[in-house]
Amino acid sequence: MSSIAKRPRGIIVAAPSSGSGKTTVTLGLLAALRKAGVAVQPFKTGPDYIDTGHHARAAGRPSFNLDTWAMPQDLIASIVSQTAASAGISIAEGVMGLFDAGPSRGLSGNGSTADLAASLGWPVILVLDVSGQTETAAALALGCATYRPDVHVAGVILNQVASERHEALIRPGFDRIGLKIFGSLHRTEKIHLPERHLGLVQADEHADYLDRIASLADIITTSVDLEAILAAASEVHFPQDAGLRTRAVYPPGQRIAIAHDAAFSFTYNHVLQGWRDAGAEITPFSPLGNDAPRTDADAVWLPGGYPELYAGQLAAASHFIGGLSTLAERNVPIHGECGGYMILGQGIEDANGERHAMAGLLAAETSFRTRKLHLGYRRATLRTDGALGRKGTTLYGHEFHYATLVTDAGEPLLDMEDGTQSKTTTGSRRGSVTGSFFHLLFARRA
Known part of the structure; x- marks a missing residue:
């Protein structure tokens, strides 16, 4: 792994619930930023081993899991410090709803996206599925933004917007609460990825995968303020040389x-x-x-x-x-x-x-x-x-x-x-x- 030159800057893509579009938005941001010439390091909150394969195809570099239940803080610090030092920005995809987790606390947290955000100090960008909502979307975002003082919600990306009129009815609520809208994605089948019983079908199984990612990158580029996303990123909390000697698992052989x-x-x-x-x-x-x-x-x-x-x-x-x-x-x-x-x-x-x-x-x-x-x-x-x-x-x-x-x-x-x-x-x-x-x-x- 590369030597440590700086404390990585990053954001976390989260949502109030599963099925809101976190993976779609994450893949789109990875691909769009890569296309714009930004080196972007992907991460996945929790133990998911399928999404990381999609991340790698979109970002052009391996994606790593960060899990506060199953990993001590120094291992998380080691992974982030050593993999993201050469990137312009890191993007960590959340798991389930922002505050959702298992029934117990593990090695450095309960496994929730919120615990990882608090640990890293990276701001959260919420993906909101606004189907059937207008002003309620802002109320939901405000609740997430104020629920934990150690988790900073920088703004939202609206997903499943039905029309320009629908979006016009949503935006005043966010103006009122002072929460930034980074962009909005309208309903389209162009960004659908098929699933099977353990989650998304693996990236390598799509014959047209690169075309799908290119199309998604174009949609994100025209629908999301990428410069604002880059500006919203912040440096990780832990020291520059944290956890450099931490190993997850000793090899079973040479x-x-x-x-x-x-x-x-x-x-x-x-x-x-x-x-x-x-x-x-x-x-x-x-x-x-x-x-x-x-x-x-x-x-x-x-x-x-x-x-x-x-x-x-x-x-x-x-x-x-x-x-x-x-x-x-x-x-x-x-x-x-x-x-x-x-x-x-x-x-x-x-x-x-x-x-x-x-x-x-x-x-x-x-x-x-x-x-x-x-x-x-x-x-x-x-x-x-x-x-x-x-x-x-x-x-x-x-x-x-x-x-x-x-x-x-x-x-x-x-x-x-x-x-x-x-x-x-x-x-x-x-x-x-x-x-x-x-x-x-x-x-x-x-």
């Missing part, structure tokens, strides 16, 4: 083979960058392409993704599965997160009820036939040494999946606690192979 394709893409850039900074060599391979992990790997990492959409193709990937088995026989650490855990198990039942045999390195049997949402922050303790660290290491992360664990008779991997402090044992271990539905953001060594 030579790490990591699955990466349309079925396995849910990775965190701060984790991968931390491994590289520690001297690890990361080599991607494609299970969908029937690639085996490198034979000299010290560790194999199978991230989450959408294996249920490709279960038949993965079941037939004999070279991939054989390569995993060979490394497991040599006691090379192999770990699967969520989708990776499902692949390491005995089999996956897809949405149509058809079972597909998997690697068989763990006892887990999973099903996608009856969808059930599992979502939330998790704190876990390792029950044994392995790819995730030493026995007793405390892990911070989350779960987000619709798959159901039918059975897993293997040795439990984790002592888990959710946001309500409900406790259970979860995950599985067999020899050097481990897996669970848990997505890791930060590990505190025992």
